[in-house]
Amino acid sequence: MSDCIFCKIVGGDIPSAKVYEDDYVYAFNDIDPQAPVHIVLVPKKHYDNIKDLDDDRIKISIFNAIQKIALDQKLDAGFRVVCNTGEQGGQTVEHLHFHILSGRNLQWPPG
Numbered sequence: 001m002s003d004c005i006f007c008k009i010v011g012g013d014i015p016s017a018k019v020y021e022d023d024y025v026y027a028f029n030d031i032d033p034q035a036p037v038h039i040v041l042v043p044k045k046h047y048d049n050i051k052d053l054d055d056d057r058i059k060i061s062i063f064n065a066i067q068k069i070a071l072d073q074k075l076d077a078g079f080r081v082v083c084n085t086g087e088q089g090g091q092t093v094e095h096l097h098f099h100i101l102s103g104r105n106l107q108w109p110p111g
């Protein structure tokens with residue numbers, strides 16, 4: 001998708017601070033962090049949201065990446081994975097992504 005911010009980040013057209021990468025996913029630091037650790041994990045291929053994700057290899061890579069990031073970043077005190085979806089879900093970038101938040105006490109339920 002030529003006008004998608006996250007496609008541009010994956011393609012290197014917009015710079016980002018890489019945290020993790022494999023054949024199917026890319027993770028980078030959020031530009032507007034909501035916690036001391038705030039990583040965004042995206043599939044390299046564009047999907048608008050999780051409802052469209054039809055490739056089991058990408059599904060596996062997403063979970064694998066979350067686990068690897070949690071271990072590599074030593075998120076031992078805890079972390080949260082968030083997938084904002086759609087208007088009511090608070091999604092602002094229409095490229096499927098997962099927030100990994102850590103480094104402070106996270107409130108529940110979210111606002």
Ligand code: 5GP
Pocket residue numbers: 005014016017028029030031032033040084090091092093094
């Ligand atoms: P959403 O609100 O869609 O769940 O999350 C989108 C996230 O992407 C936000 O946390 C926002 O700060 C982040 N973001 C938007 N544009 C950029 C960018 O150009 N670079 C980076 N690193 N993060 C971005």
Ligand code: ZN
Pocket residue numbers: 001004005006007008045046047094095
């Ligand atoms: Zn995209």
